[in-house]
Each structure stands twice: as C-alpha cells, then as structure tokens.
Amino acid sequence: MIGGRHYPNAPITEAVIDLRVKQRAELKLEEVEAVRSEHKEDYPKSEEVYEARGIMQVGVGAASASA
Numbered sequence: 001m002i003g004g005r006h007y008p009n010a011p012i013t014e015a016v017i018d019l020r021v022k023q024r025a026e027l028k029l030e031e032v033e034a035v036r037s038e039h040k041e042d043y044p045k046s047e048e049v050y051e052a053r054g055i056m057q058v059g060v061g062a063a064s065a066s067a
Contacts, residue, residue: 017043 007016036046 005016036043
C-alpha cells in the first residue's frame, strides 16, 4: 500500500486483507456483496475503494492526448 496507514495496535490486533483478482466481465456487484455479507460477523468493517488511471503528456508543439 502506497503511503500506508497507521494502525495503533498493529500488528498484534489489526490486519488488512487486500485481495486482488482479475474480474470476470459478467461479475455483478450484488455477487460480491453476497459474499461479503456471509462473512459480516467475522469482518464487520468494509471499505469501498475506487481507482482511476490516466496518462497526460505535455510537450512543446505536441498534440494533446489522454487515455
């Protein structure tokens, strides 16, 4: 994790589980929520994370471009 977070009781009583998988094209958010709700008692906190990526190039006489 870039920058990291401070966990006051780490590593004894706190942990972060970060699962990264390749998403199926047909995967629905409802399916992910169903799995999360099955384990809600064991893992009561959840956090949605959003990511955006892009490229910007700047140069003299260059055409503008974005991705």
